[in-house]
Amino acid sequence: MSLIPAEQAFSQLQSTADFLALTLEQPDQLPAFEFHLANGTRIAVWHTGVLLAEPAVPGQQDIVLSSGIHGNETAPIEICNGILSDVLAQKLQLTERVLFLFGNPWAINAGVREIEDNLNRLFSGHHSKDDGLTSEGGLSKERARAKLLEESVLKFYQQAPAGERVRKLYDLHTAIRGSRFEKFAVYPFLHGKDWSQTELQFLKACDIDTFLLMQSPASTFSYFAAQSCQAHGFTLELGKVRPFGQNDLSRFSATDKALRALVSGQPLSLSAFVEAEFNFYEVRRAINKQTDAFRLCFEDAIENFTTFPVGTVLAQDEGVQYKVEVEGEAVIFPNPKVAIGQRAMLLVKPVSVAGKVS
Ligand SMILES: O=C(O)CCC(=O)N[C@@H](CCC(=O)O)C(=O)O
Numbered sequence: 001m002s003l004i005p006a007e008q009a010f011s012q013l014q015s016t017a018d019f020l021a022l023t024l025e026q027p028d029q030l031p032a033f034e035f036h037l038a039n040g041t042r043i044a045v046w047h048t049g050v051l052l053a054e055p056a057v058p059g060q061q062d063i064v065l066s067s068g069i070h071g072n073e074t075a076p077i078e079i080c081n082g083i084l085s086d087v088l089a090q091k092l093q094l095t096e097r098v099l100f101l102f103g104n105p106w107a108i109n110a111g112v113r114e115i116e117d118n119l120n121r122l123f124s125g126h127h128s129k130d131d132g133l134t135s136e137g138g139l140s141k142e143r144a145r146a147k148l149l150e151e152s153v154l155k156f157y158q159q160a161p162a163g164e165r166v167r168k169l170y171d172l173h174t175a176i177r178g179s180r181f182e183k184f185a186v187y188p189f190l191h192g193k194d195w196s197q198t199e200l201q202f203l204k205a206c207d208i209d210t211f212l213l214m215q216s217p218a219s220t221f222s223y224f225a226a227q228s229c230q231a232h233g234f235t236l237e238l239g240k241v242r243p244f245g246q247n248d249l250s251r252f253s254a255t256d257k258a259l260r261a262l263v264s265g266q267p268l269s270l271s272a273f274v275e276a277e278f279n280f281y282e283v284r285r286a287i288n289k290q291t292d293a294f295r296l297c298f299e300d301a302i303e304n305f306t307t308f309p310v311g312t313v314l315a316q317d318e319g320v321q322y323k324v325e326v327e328g329e330a331v332i333f334p335n336p337k338v339a340i341g342q343r344a345m346l347l348v349k350p351v352s353v354a355g356k357v358s
């Protein structure tokens with residue numbers, strides 16, 4: 001696809017205020033360009049799906065809002081594009097610097113989770129590990145995209161004004177299957193540091209009160225943000241995968257409202273932190289698919305966070321059965337279609353965070 005001139009991209013964005021449409025029309029590449037809105041906000045398009053919005057006098061937070069890392073997870077894409085469109089149309093006045101990312105334009109266009117590789121397994125340098133290079137020695141589409149997204153996020157944080165800053169990255173997803181808790185967040189492994197009370201309170205204002213507390217490093221975008229950028233990074237799971245136009249966005253209105261308040265300096269009514277108002281789960285086991293024989297032993301209708309009696313066979317692979325080991329162990333993200341070697345299911349159990357939140 002040929003590169004459109006910057007002037008054409010600029011005038012289209014100005015007239016439509018729709019960066020998602022521009023990104024999806026030009027999924028391979030967009031010329032970089034920038035301009036100022038009449039309210040002083042600087043808009044800088046860095047790449048297709050990568051746009052910086054910066055108020056004339058930025059507050060102390062640098063916030064990344066990312067969606068579409070998996071192309072068929074559309075509700076988050078609609079939410080983020082709605083926020084960005086209102087920024088571009090000057091209906092929402094930013095007080096904070098925000099980097100908007102539409103993760104995988106090709107997969108969004110195709111309505112699929114991924115094209116060649118799972119983009120959310122390629123961060124923290126995994127994009128450039130040699131086993132995924134093409135026969136010409138280059139990077140696949142998603143590997144190149146993961147590298148570009150990492151570079152963009154690092155540049156965004158590095159270009160922040162001097163002084164004390166708070167870095168955040170919310171990577172919005174939807175789950176493949178239904179969940180007992182419609183909205184939940186994955187809190188990446190913090191290497192023993194306390195979980196952030198302010199973040200838990202903010203996410204509660206987003207109507208998210210269920211957290212998976214990860215216990216080991218990962219190749220996800222949110223772990224990259226937390227570990228390599230010292231940001232408050234989260235994967236937010238908002239409902240179940242549905243095609244564009246079939247999402248009931250009213251179910252995510254609290255999330256939309258809280259994100260808008262965050263980027264525009266509106267007061268957020270954060271309630272006091274009370275552990276009993278949350279569900280915290282710790283990952284006990286990550287089951288990786290070893291062979292093509294990997295099978296789940298329960299139905300597709302089984303929701304995330306479902307528990308089974310101890311001893312129940314949950315999945316089998318060549319020569320191995322995975323059974324429930326302890327009472328209360330619940331399944332999350334079971335997916336037999338992942339590539340060999342990748343995570344096919346998490347087994348989690350409820351935990352208390354007493355003494356580990358500050
Ligand atoms: O429903 C599913 O099976 C997957 C939904 C999804 O894409 N989840 C993210 C979680 C990322 C994390 O662990 O932080 C993923 O699998 O990439």
Ligand SMILES: [Zn+2]
Nearest residue numbers: 070073173174
């Ligand atoms: Zn996803």
